Amino acid sequence: MRRTIERRNQVNRKEKMRLTLGVLLSLSVCAGSADVYAEKTTDDDENTRESSQTYVTRDVEVEGEAARDYFGNEITEQSYYRTGGDVTVIDRKTLDRRHYDQLTDALRQVPDVLIRTPGYRGGEFQNGNTHSVVSINGDDRVVVLVDGRRMDNAAGNVTTWDSVGNTKATVDINQIININGIEKIEVIAGLSAALASRSSEIVDLEPQEAAPSGTAAGYPRVIDTYDSAKRPTRITLQRPPTRVLVHQTNTLETLLALGQGDRIVGVTLDTGGAVYERLREQYPDEIEKIRHAARRELSREHAIAYMPDFFLGWRSTFSPHRYGSTRWWNERGVDTYIVSTSNRVRGRATIEGECGFIDDMGRVFDVQEKSDVLIKEINAMLVYDEGDAAxxxxxxxxxxxxxxxxxxxxxxxxxxxxxxxxxxxxxxxxxxxxxxxxxxxxxxxxxxxxxxxxxxxxxxxxxxxxxxxxxxxxxxxxxxxxxxxxxxxxxxxxxxxxxxxxxxxxxxxx
CATH class of the missing domain: 3.40.50.1980 (Nitrogenase molybdenum iron protein domain)
Structure with a gap:
């Protein structure tokens, strides 16, 4: 409920900013009219000798400071995903003004978007989809997101005829969410629009939440970790991260065990594999909160597109052939954490190192009571086993x-x-x-x-x-x-x- 109220407040603030900007432009033009001059001319025709006045206004420029993301790029409606393709935005006002009944009605107005509804007999022609599906520029590899959460595969909780093995937008677009509950629709066409798959087009039915600013209670916190060259370093957090990118399954499971699934914006996880099934059985509530699970290894371009504020992984995660050095990410405002027992960062891996990682995650996300429970389970087994083994x-x-x-x-x-x-x-x-x-x-x-x-x-x-x-x-x-x-x-x-x-x-x- 609190997140919903905050999102609505953010939407209201954005609408007020746009309204205020419109007033400023009008006021600026009115202020320019004080310098208007008039020139009276006379027609040579004596039968139509009338006065005419010509008013010339000066050009007025209004400048403002543009909002920028973590990477210094200007944030606009069309550059939200920072893609190289075309972006079409349909806002709430447009949806209300044109009285659309369904999502497909609105999407049909977007250039190069095709809505197909094969109907019941589609199966007779080897077309398994019997509902409305989307293609963009003739390409049906379309990713459908609701508030940044992918809805066209098994992780999206939408049952389709081939949701596990198919990366196409086989989801029924009209059954995802009622059109009255949508604040904005974004249609993005381009190579970089694929946030989590090999898809080249994307439809997002609501923008991501803005990351909170300021210092939270109990922060700042200093966390010891390592850089990609195995050198000890520290990160200083002003608040718990809200847009976490996770690499490697065990690091993901740690966050799920600590109840932090809603903070994960992206992870590589085969949603059709045994690991996913085990995690879904053990952490059913938390795994559903993950905004996106990619079935294939994310490229660096895709990782950047998530706009993370915290990147968690092994030392090999930050190698040149994967996601680049920790320094590269740190220079762009993204905190990084390398698990010290990975790739022999500390020379020798120990049980204390694993407990240290769990403790660090408890401090990072302000859930020390949960991390302490996990550490006590490990220590209790060691105390018992060492006495038994003696x-x-x-x-x-x-x-x-x-x-x-x-x-x-x-x-x-x-x-x-x-x-x-x-x-x-x-x-x-x-x-x-x-x-x-x-x-x-x-x-x-x-x-x-x-x-x-x-x-x-x-x-x-x-x-x-x-x-x-x-x-x-x-x-x-x-x-x-x-x-x-x-x-x-x-x-x-x-x-x-x-x-x-x-x-x-x-x-x-x-």
Whole structure:
């Protein structure tokens, strides 16, 4: 309710500003008439000798300071998304004056916009859409947004015949929102209009909220982090970020666990994959608040178009081939945060580093009570497990990842290694790679195999069923365990899950 009232107040202020500007122009012209001069002329025709007066006014220029975004660009109705294409704006006054009954009635008045309604028999002609859909300049790759939230895929809560696998505007445009509830319609045609997909056209049914200004209670806050060169740095926040761009799934899940889904303007997340289904099941309310989830990796151009005020990711996020350096973003007014346990920023990843990240996010978004709960769960498991492990004989542990037939080794410098050691395991292998013969010679008590998805998991299970590993102690004892990569690499809120899997593997009898 509060956000709705604030949006209405912003709309009212904008209308007043436009009205005031109109008055100023009228007043300026009237002021110029004080310098009007008259010239009386006489017609040569004696039958029509009449006086005529000619009034000449001076040109009047009215200048004002233009509003600018985070990147120094002037903000106008047509440059809101800062695209290179044509922008058509239909405001509330126009909708009321022309008495449109439906959205399609208004969109049909926009040049190069085509509304198609195949009807019930459309399916007979291999056209699955039986409702009104939009194409612009003959291109049906149209993104439909309501208040910045995408509505033409599964994340938009709109059921279409192929909403998961199709990026086209298969949503029924008339069923999204009643036309009486729309403040403004923006139709943007151009390459840069694709905020989150390969689409080249966009229809936005309401502008984004303006970011709040000023310093919030309890702020400013100074947060320690790193830059893209792994140098320690600090960011100073005047208030919790409101337009957050998130890269990598575990960083996203941390914000969802802290109840910050409504602050996320963009994230790369396959809405048709298993990860999305798990997040939707675990955080149903928060994931629906995300303004947009892109199924493909966002380009830097798309990331800029979101106009974020906070960018959260790994060190690799801010590499030249992805989104550029942290300095590049900072110079444009965007605060950046790099998870310290990613890409070995600190040299060695630890459980304390994960807890530090969770604590930082609690401070950034002013939800320390929630972050404290998550940290206590991790610490409680460690205290219990360390006491339990002290009474047991240390076991030899190897943690590997399979890259084809190559065996990649993880050691104590990795977070998973820190977990194993803290739980009482011993990791003798220090090299980055390990051969099959070396593995046979070490003959570990326990083997944990990291995997990314179902295919990797199945491949790992087949790999260790090979005859050459039949004599391994871990294979004979049935102690080769599959371990999700996401639970041991910058896991944040999933740290507890990773510890639980490792503990059950080390101590299967409890």
């Amino acid at each position: 009474a047991r004989i240390p076991q030899t542990v190897v943690v590997v990842e399979l890259n084809g037939d190559e065996i990649v080794n993880y050691d104590e410098g990795d977070l998973v290694g820190d977990m194993v050691v803290r739980l009482g395991g011993r990791m003798p292998v220090k090299s980055a790679m390990i051969g099959a013969e070396d593995l046979l010679q070490i003959d570990p008590d326990v083997i944990f195999v990291l995997y990314f998805g179902a295919y990797d998991k199945a491949h790992a299970e087949r790999f260790f069923r090979s005859r050459r590993f039949n004599f391994l102690r871990a294979v004979r004892g049935g102690r080769v365990y599959m371990l999700p990569f996401a639970c041991v690499y910058t896991p944040a809120v999933r740290t507890v899950e990773g510890l639980r899997i490792i503990k059950s593997g080390l101590y299967p009898d409890g």
